[in-house]
Amino acid sequence: MVEAVLVIGGGIAGVQASLDLAKAGAKVYLVEKSPVIGGRMAALDKNFPTMDCSICIEAPKLSEVMQNKNIKVLTLAEVVEVRGEAGNFHVKVVQKPRYVTDECTRCGDCVPVCPVILKNEFDVGMGARKAIYLPFDQAEPGTYVIDIENCLNKPPNYLPCNRCVEACGPKCIDFEMREKIHELNVGAIIVAAGSDLFDASLIPEFSYGRHPDILTAMELERLLQSSGPSRGEVIRPSNDKHPERVAFILCVGARDKRFYGFCSRVCCMYSIKEALQLVDHGIKDVTIFYMDIRAYGKGFDEMFERAKRSGVRFVRSRPGRVIPNGDGIDVLYEDTTSGELRKETFDMVVLSTALVPSEELSRLARTLGIEVGEDGFIKSYEIDGDFVGTSRKGIYVCGCASGPKDIPDSVTEAGAAAAKALTHLTSRSVEPEVFEETIDASGEPRVGVFICHCGSNIAGVVDIKTAVEQSKRLPYVVHVEDQKFSCSGAGTKHIENVIREKRLNRVVVAACSPKTHSPTFMRACARAGLNPYLLEMANIRNLNSWVHKNQPVDATRKALDLISMAVAKAVLQNPMTKLSTPVLQKALVIGGGVAGMTAATALAEMGFETHLVEKEHELGGLLRYFREIAPSGLDAQRLLQWKIRQLERSGAKVHLGTEVTEVTGFVGNYHVTLSNGEELDVGAIILATGGKAHEPSWPKIETDRPKVATLLRYETDGIPEDARDIVFIGCVGSRNMSRGCSRYCCQTIIYHALKLRRDGKNVSVVVKDVRTYSRGAEELYRKACEEGVRFIRVGAEKPIEELVQIGDGGITVRDITIGETLNIPADYVILATALDPPGEIAAAQQLRVAKDSEGFFLELHPKLGPVESITQGVFLAGVAQGPKDIRESISQGLAAAAKAAALLTSPQLEKEPLIPVINLQKCTKCMRCAQVCPYGAIRGELRKWIEIIPGLCQGCGACVAECNVEGAITMPGFTDEQLMAQIDAALAENPEEKAIVFACNWCSYAGADLAGILKIQYPPTCRVIRTMCSARVSQKLILHAFEKGAGAVFVTGCWPQDCHYNYANLNTKRRYEQRWLKIIQARGIDPKRLQLHWISAAEAKRFAEKMTEAHEVVMSLKKEKMQVSG
């Protein structure tokens, strides 16, 4: 019985594959060669095009991996041997010692005493680290690691240094650790080993390494990171000053026959992203030197336009020389659209280096016995491998190991590889942790308070003795003690014992952040028999000792407030149990194109009852019309036949000529009615409804010569033999004002152009940019050029119809690279037509699946949730989500199947119990709550009835804050009583000198935590109250705080586009602007005392600034009062 999968590589692809596998019941070994997981994504500042903070959205995935019981993470580990075959591999993994045990509390006391200073690889050498270190603050596993090669204790150590050993409080440094060998038995292997960055110094003309201000884009990325080496300041390494003129050079190492011929696919967009960030940093003069802007993804063209509007200058040119010139850097280039040769001096030049295959990758390929492609990446097979299969059965590849890829494409492929891997397992299981609850919490609260020293991190600032003494006086507190490291193995064990001995029924741990550590203490409670939701944490480290280290008296006072707030909340907390809803282990796939067929096949192969509904009378969708698939020339009809055969063999039930007429229900339990009257009950739905080929109304008048055909018609009908001069025109219906790139067209027309050229025809291709981004496509483009396909370049500023005239025996077009109008004879003109979104789909409307601005289905998250819809239990695949090629559609089909499988695997769906409860006696059924719910989770009829659908609710609390009927709706864990009790506790003494700060769990609270990690100091005025979303904050809470005399109230949350609850926080904005400000002004409260600020999880500095501003508000108030009374 084999139930495990080996995943090699802990970057985002490997992480996502592991999670998808584990959730679908597989055991996973995640092998990572470095000390931590997270890969390159962890080092990025922001992601394009969403401008999400990269680590903020990745970190939750990383901790999910660490906490998932089905996943075993092996860091510092390498695969050395693979025997056996698909379904039964025997793998040997060697794991190097970390020299620090898991008891490490991340206090960091070992770091300052370590005498060895080294370059920090995570900061690409721009920052420093010690020989004992953690690569970055949010790293997982969070145990420190010793770089033994550089450690003074490196054997044979005749004179041991041992400084870290002496500094370590919990004594978890162990130089006796030895290498471990793991023998694993797995059914399948997923290679997610990623790529390297091109070494820019190999290109002499760009002078990398010859001037400190010539950087790689990755180095700039670290400068932009607020926790990076310059703390988020963009500075010139030469003089620490801000640059004024910055140039980006694209395609460094890629699209270059001297180095790598392929397109590195991400550089255009990451450069545009960084350019926009520079503009945000106040740098006005930013230039991007490009050859083609490959903004092919969803929202990419929009971002490209935004960059142009923000003043970023785009120059179509590859500079020939970058020459250090004293303080500045000269860039010599020919502007290819004007033909002018220029020399400009910049004060920073950024080289956008390519993602390239690493040495290790080919070594790994040898170990695994799999083939490497000509480009140096792992070769993937198209038909029987669904583009993720390697040359060895049972071994799959995803992410950058099979060619450069952005995050959503990597994440999608990870899901795809997971789906394929799952089919090799003979057994799968997800076992929830079960604890018996032996402690009855219904009686009088008995609170135990544990105050952590965290070495000297807390104890060095806060007077622990006073804190213990004062805490004893708090109501219901029956036990108080201090601990050196509460979170250590011994610490949690002790808490567990005390709970039992003292019959505690509420626990408060005053230590660090609940975001990172509440799972640890909740488990301790559960082990002791106490309901884990009766734990409350007071964050006296990140929010206190670390940020007020020079004000020990104030910090001690604040710690007491924080503890008292936590106790007040805990006392009012009731036991909760995770919600569970039954899941029907059946799936429905709507759409029988290549994406839908792939998804249905994968799900059926995994053993789920799967239904595929297709409105046409045959399968295949758009694939039916294609002869060959670019860039490889794969026979489209052979692929289609293979897909149909696979689908038949899988046992999926296919309903042809059928549509879905009605869908009701929610995640895990949908009721579906088909047009033939059949009814189905399914747990998950995949929307793979495809798109339509654009039908152009161009040219308006039909001519005899040239003849005009769309690409699709050309695919089916071909062209007459005697046609000699052929012209392809790109971007017909794409890249105009309302539509972005259609992705599939460039490579497809180039494929056909080359084929016709080889038949001896004269072939021209008219394009805005050549966007051959996918694997093998750039190489195809180069071949097409070399063999004589002529490319005509037109500007990007207008729709193509306005740039090309068709008629009079050919086309007339102005070529931007020569500035002349050309008449190109043509017998045949072939239009590369866009992929348009599908029309209205009833099922999608009923499922409340949102659409993007172009009419395609909107994904949950553009980066990390590309195949999930906003509606839980509904997944997206193929062109329905946005234009894409066959390869990408197959990939999404598989990824959607993996996601659906994860949902369908356990018969019960577990959910945090954060579902509001309606008191039907008090509720007036005014339905205001339903109107603000971002998920449509509240149903009912005005004045008649109302209900909450737990399956849909995500727990933001927007509804609760909207309700103005006392006690009609409450949010467990964040009740009005609890939040008001926290306010009362915070304002018990000198309220006018304090600011109440509401912070949302995902962004601003995380930002506050990060301010602590970065030790950014701010005044100790604020008292932070955490809610899940700022939308939970209500008028009642705000007025209560002012009534209790708060000096100021600051509401903080995610930037709207970052909101974790589908823009729920726009409610906060509306309430603040339209209601709260007016009401407090009516009460004579100065509006500056109530402020709303968006703070992302990365914006630690901004959090500190806002807290300083809150302090100033409070101080000015105090001054005014003194003047009045004086």
Next chain:
Amino acid sequence: MYQSLLELFNDREAAESITACFQCGACTAACPLNVFNGPKLSPRQFIRRLQLGLPVNIDPYLCMMCRACESVCPRNVKVTKLIQELRKIWFKNNRTPTPLTQALWKIYEDGNPWGYPSRTRGQWLDKLDSNIVKKRSDTLLYIGCVSSYDIRLQRISTAIAKLLLKAGVDFTVLGDEERCCGDPVYHAGETDFLEELVSENMAKFNSLGIRRIVALSPHCYTMFRDIYPRYGGDYEVLHYTEYLAELIDTGKLSIDARLEARVTYHDPCYLGRYSKIYEQPRRLIESVKGLSFSEMSLSKELSLCCGGGGGRILMESKPEERPSNIRVKQAVETGAEILITSCPYCIINFEDSAKVQKTPLKIMDVAELLQAAAGGQDG
């Protein structure tokens, strides 16, 4: 003319070079010609015109064939190959500049492009003690026209010969019987006379049993290595810096020399970018003790052409448009007292520019440096 442009596409390498270009413009920005206000050369633009079948409006004889453009090309376009093909067409259409056509006649008559008498070609040998002319040996030290006649450059010839004699290797020279390798003929775009000249040279080499040619000038070196094989030439071809470095490595030659000076080195295009010989000259320089060496900001692949390549040494350039002026300034900026190089054309151009700029910068060939540092009389 237009028809002959179309014929370019019949040559596979030329055709591919034209069509492969994706119009990035790196070539134009790397071209040393374009730093001046004079006539410009945009390889990108003329290639684009060839791609689109538009008339070409450049003078192919402006190009110095330095390959700065090719070394930055991401599509491996052979710009100099195209320029060479254009020159052939220009030659057929009588559009070759007069100084070049005149040089061809002089080569035809006197065996060198300057019209010096052929009987004095071996006079530089008078400074040597031993007679090595037409000695039976399979190794030929090929001096080249300019270093045979020019009194200043003869110092290089004797220095190399002395070093080889010191190493005790078996070699010969042709003396008065040496004739031009054909570089100016090739670069003029002439083909018939080139074939004749090359064949005659090879016949002479073969009759003497020559198997290996050690060339003094990178230009002759390139002719023997790249062009002669097209006519059946099959010799081991070495630049003298390669040969000397090899002799030092194998212990046959030891340099016990010392010179206190700040120096820098200029990579000749035909040695560097053409043949990737960057390390051997530097190793030779390093073998001299006491030198303090610093690189110019543009070195190796990025080296700036002196202006003498592609037959340009035979043509006039305006004094203010000479790349050697810039190069000499760059050398001075490093603080160097001596600018070392390993090509006679570079030496001519640099000495000229140094004189015009009134800088005390001394220009020396690598061989001269080795000789001078060893206390040789010609230093």
